[in-house]
Each structure stands twice: as C-alpha cells, then as structure tokens.
Amino acid sequence: MERSPGAALTSSPEEEEEKAADGHGEEAVEQEDEEAAPVVLKKGPWTTAEDAMLVDHVRRHGEGNWNAVQRLTGLLRCGKSCRLRWTNHLRPNLKKGSFSPDEEILIAQLHAQLGNKWARMAAHLPGRTDNEIKNYWNTRTKRRQRAGLPVYPPEVQLQLALSKRCRYDDFSPLASPQLPGAANVQALDATSAGYTSSRPAPLDLARQLAVTSQTVQFLSPQPFSAPSSPWAKPFARNAQYFQFAHSSPVSPSTPTGPLHPVTPDLSLGYGVRSTDQSRLAPLSPSPVPRVELPSNQFGQAMPPTSAAAAGLGGAALPDHQHQNAASLEKMLQELHDAIKVDPSALAPANGDAARPGGGGGAVLERHGGRENQLDGQHRDDDMGTLFDMMIPTLDAPETVPLPPAAAAPNHSGSTSQHSSDDQDPSTADLGVDLPAAGGASPSDQDWGLDGVCQWSSMSRIC
DNA sequence: AAACAGACCAACCGCAACTAT
DNA sequence: GATAGTTGCGGTTGGTCTGTT
Structure with a gap:
C-alpha cells in the first residue's frame, strides 16, 4: 500500500508521549510560539499524554466548551478534535471490539x-x-x-x-x-x-x-442507573454515558x-x-463469537x-x-x-x-x-x-x-x-x-x- | 520473506444547526 | 434580527493491520 509522505506530519506517538511526559517538548515549544504567533494546533493521532490531559480536563470541567480545553490545559488540539477524541475514544462506557x-x-x-x-x-x-x-x-x-x-x-x-x-x-x-x-x-x-x-x-x-x-425488545427498557464513579459528579450532565454494559440505552x-x-x-x-x-x-x-x-x-x-x-x-x-x-x-x-x-x-x-x-x-x-x-x-x-x-x-x-x-x-x-x-x-x-x-x-x-x-x-x- | 490488496480504524474537513450576545 | 461562537453530523482521507499470493 502506498505510504503517504504526509504520514510524517506529526511525530510518532512515542515521541509525542515522551515530549509530553517530561513536560517540555511540544508543549514548551508551542508556548514559545504562542507569544509570537497564534498557537499551532496539532493534528494527527492522539498520544496517551494528550488523552490524559483531555480526560483530566473533562473530569474537572465536564463535557462541552471544547474550545476551552486548549486554553485551560494547553492541549494543542482544537475543540473539535477534543470533542471527537472524547466522544469516540475516551468517553466512559464505550464498547470496543467487534459488533455483536x-x-x-x-x-x-x-x-x-x-x-x-x-x-x-x-x-x-x-x-x-x-x-x-x-x-x-x-x-x-x-x-x-x-x-x-x-x-x-x-x-x-x-x-x-x-x-x-x-x-x-x-x-x-x-x-x-x-x-x-x-x-x-x-x-x-x-x-x-x-x-x-x-x-x-x-x-x-x-x-x-x-x-x-x-415485539422484539432490542433495547432494554430498564431505567438508567449510573454506576458509582469518582467522575460521577462532573459528568452528571453526561450521565447517559455512564451505563453498565447491560443498562438501558439512552x-x-x-x-x-x-x-x-x-x-x-x-x-x-x-x-x-x-x-x-x-x-x-x-x-x-454477545457471547456469539464473531465468525466472519x-x-x-x-x-x-x-x-x-x-x-x-x-x-x-x-x-x-x-x-x-x-x-x-x-x-x-x-x-x-x-x-x-x-x-x-x-x-x-x-x-x-x-x-x-x-x-x-x-x-x-x-x-x-x-x-x-x-x-x-x-x-x-x-x-x-x-x-x-x-x-x-x-x-x-x-x-x-x-x-x-x-x-x-x-x-x-x-x-x-x-x-x-x-x-x-x-x-x-x-x-x-x-x-x-x-x-x-x-x-x-x-x-x-x-x-x-x-x-x-x-x-x-x-x-x-x- | 516480500509485495500486494483489502479491511479496519482514527482523524480531519466542511457544512449546518444551535446558542449566546 | 444580526452576528459570532459552539456543537454536531456526515463524508472523506490516510495510516496501520492482516491475510493472500
């Protein structure tokens, strides 16, 4: 398969992690840039460090106001990207893996x-x-x-x-x-x-x-019940995401x-x-294994x-x-x-x-x-x-x-x-x-x- | 083992709708 | 009512993984 040269647009996740981990690297560089020029927001794959920052932000402030994430955390991601990352990967109770x-x-x-x-x-x-x-x-x-x-x-x-x-x-x-x-x-x-x-x-x-x-009851009518979570309060407004695997779909x-x-x-x-x-x-x-x-x-x-x-x-x-x-x-x-x-x-x-x-x-x-x-x-x-x-x-x-x-x-x-x-x-x-x-x-x-x-x-x- | 092709996945982009001022 | 900012959605792209030849 063709390997796009653009793949090198961002550093590898490992590199990014290292930079973020030591508290310098990209962030420091960008801070300098910030004084002279508008912040250059990063694109490409998220690092675990970035994930952690985003999760921490949401834990503190809840979801929403994604454009504030960059301001408040220094995360060099646009609000859109943050929202997407949260929604698709960091949100609690996400079900990963094959579809049943x-x-x-x-x-x-x-x-x-x-x-x-x-x-x-x-x-x-x-x-x-x-x-x-x-x-x-x-x-x-x-x-x-x-x-x-x-x-x-x-x-x-x-x-x-x-x-x-x-x-x-x-x-x-x-x-x-x-x-x-x-x-x-x-x-x-x-x-x-x-x-x-x-x-x-x-x-x-x-x-x-x-x-x-x-009637085929595809989705359970059980009322929503949020599990106890240290995040429960900040995420109260997002309670629909705190579902047990078998909880009601909201x-x-x-x-x-x-x-x-x-x-x-x-x-x-x-x-x-x-x-x-x-x-x-x-x-x-589902207990049924994926047999495709x-x-x-x-x-x-x-x-x-x-x-x-x-x-x-x-x-x-x-x-x-x-x-x-x-x-x-x-x-x-x-x-x-x-x-x-x-x-x-x-x-x-x-x-x-x-x-x-x-x-x-x-x-x-x-x-x-x-x-x-x-x-x-x-x-x-x-x-x-x-x-x-x-x-x-x-x-x-x-x-x-x-x-x-x-x-x-x-x-x-x-x-x-x-x-x-x-x-x-x-x-x-x-x-x-x-x-x-x-x-x-x-x-x-x-x-x-x-x-x-x-x-x-x-x-x-x- | 290498090359290739397809599948899968993550992320970005543009647009539209909504909300606040 | 107009405008700017924010959010959500759908389409698309590009990278990685996996199986086949």
Whole structure:
C-alpha cells in the first residue's frame, strides 16, 4: 500500500508521549510560539499524554466548551478534535471490539430506516459511536456490493420491499386503518419533524410496517442507573454515558433532554415467530463469537450474476426454496399489482441511485415527498430493487394493512433534523413493529450465501 | 520473506444547526 | 434580527493491520 509522505506530519506517538511526559517538548515549544504567533494546533493521532490531559480536563470541567480545553490545559488540539477524541475514544462506557450479531442486525435495520444517520443509529447502540457504526457499515457495504450481494439481510430486505409497496399505497385515498401496532411508532413523528410538511416522515416505513404484535425488545427498557464513579459528579450532565454494559440505552444525542430510557420497540421480527425467542436480549457484548470469514470468500458461493438471481438462490437453492419460488413470484405479482402510481405525481427521478450505500434503504430515509413523485423509470427501478431484494424462502407474507400516512402529523416544516431529536428524546424511539418474515426461517442463502454473513450465524434468527 | 490488496480504524474537513450576545 | 461562537453530523482521507499470493 502506498505510504503517504504526509504520514510524517506529526511525530510518532512515542515521541509525542515522551515530549509530553517530561513536560517540555511540544508543549514548551508551542508556548514559545504562542507569544509570537497564534498557537499551532496539532493534528494527527492522539498520544496517551494528550488523552490524559483531555480526560483530566473533562473530569474537572465536564463535557462541552471544547474550545476551552486548549486554553485551560494547553492541549494543542482544537475543540473539535477534543470533542471527537472524547466522544469516540475516551468517553466512559464505550464498547470496543467487534459488533455483536445483535448489533449488526440492528444496524442494518436502522440503516434501512434512517439511511446514513449514523449519530441517530448510534443512539440505539449503547457504547457505540457514530464513527464506529459508519466505518462498520461502509466497509461492510463496500464488501458486499463488490461481491454482488444485497446490502441488507433478508428480513430487512423484506421490510424494504413491503415498504415500497406501502409507499404507493400511502397515496391511495383509501388510507389504511389505524393499527394497534402503529401506536408504537408515534414517536417517529417527532423523528421526522425535520422534514418538510410536503415530505412524509422518513420513518413512515416504520409506521407502515407497524403491523405485528410481535415485539422484539432490542433495547432494554430498564431505567438508567449510573454506576458509582469518582467522575460521577462532573459528568452528571453526561450521565447517559455512564451505563453498565447491560443498562438501558439512552440517547447520547439528547444531551440537553431529560434522561430517560429509550425503548425503541424494534419489532423487526427477523423471522422469529416465537414471542419468547423473538425478544432479543438487550444489546450487550454477545457471547456469539464473531465468525466472519475473509472477504475473499464471498465470491465463491455466489457469482455476481445479479442480485435477483442471488435472491432466488439459483441452483444452489434447497428444495424448500424452490417450492417457495412460486409463492415468491406470486407475491411479487401481488406487490406489482399493488403499486399504483398517481400519474400526476410523476416527476423526474431523484438522485437516489447516487446515494452512498446504495440499496433501497437510502431511499427509505426520505421516501416521501419527492420520492413519491415517481416516474416510470423510478417505478421500474423500484420493481427492480424489489426483485433484487426478494428473498427466496419467503412464505407469502400476510398482506398487512397499513397505518395511515396521515398519522404522521408532526411535520413541522423545520429543516432541523437532529434538533428535533435532541429536543424530544422519545424520538430516539424507533417504535417499529415490523412483520416477521415468512414463517419459514429466512434463507441463509440469499444473505449469508456463503455462510459468511453474521446474520446467518444467529441460529435463533436465521 | 516480500509485495500486494483489502479491511479496519482514527482523524480531519466542511457544512449546518444551535446558542449566546 | 444580526452576528459570532459552539456543537454536531456526515463524508472523506490516510495510516496501520492482516491475510493472500
């Protein structure tokens, strides 16, 4: 790999540590500079000494006012860098290491619903940072796309497929009746408050899919309880970060809001029928070992012919999947029939295809408004995507009534998305009840075609 | 053992929103 | 209401690690 000459921009961590440790070195030099010229802030990797300084600062003054860190501590880092370092690495209760299968599924679900809203996704993954999730998703997505595999696991694909159907149905004057499950997604209204009134909530998907009483408790509803910590007082305002591994997930994105447990009722099913079994444990370090295989094994099991072919499993399909092919086709037809586009709503396709991460999930984030203005091409794309996303073992899922789109009244017109999140912690709730995938366990073949994928390693789920 | 490629991770940048004055 | 400062977010880049050839 190319080694950038710019790598020598800063001294090595060891050197920096030494300098900082003896109290001279860089700091002293910079002090001299400070008198003659503006402070030259350092970039690049943080040293442990810098970390210690930052931690000490936060211990004394708490979080926030990051630009004061340099003034108060002499740390030659900009406030932005300090905040980032704290948030991503020094914050208490950060969970390091690989994502557990539960987390991976949740990330996929969240991405399907939110798109590249890493911070909001991180709010549902205690101890994880947006950066971490972003990195994970990007590398994973890149890998899967290169292998010609669908980005989302089967269940999420199904959700997306159904949501596409819902998209069109939403514009039918025959609004679907309110569903019991829809109550769980009321909170989503606020989440979508950042979208203009002309655009249905991006998470209407969740509402639309709030069709099942099966509830998967992804995140524990246990109230927050801060462990005793010498830092407890200074960090009181940041209490959401003081969580035990199994404590309630609270939204770090709501620092100014009241602390209360976030209970995203993500009943996403994932093919789990049993109520008991479907109740996944709260996110926590999973006992399931990470078994991901080297990426170069993707191609072996699945030649990148087409995603559709992949979805149907091709010749590698087990018998029961062949049997389901017919029902799949039927369902596709049903879905196709269900798609009714208001010609008046036709408009040039938007740039969804160009969205990073591709896939249908990105569409969902803003599937209202302009996305509803479908032209033929877009519709075709949707159908193509639909086929692409179809899963082979899909037992024709029950056609589910849809909650009325009108149940999303809270389109304030504000353009501030995360502000609404901050103001209302409940908006972190993704009270999503999603239909379980077909009764038969969703195939490992279309997602974990080669057994590589984490999803397939979750015996209860796949 | 060396070269290479891909994966992973940390950090930076630019922008937008928010807040205080 | 205008402005400056602060904070948060998402995209991107670059370095390091690891596996393969």
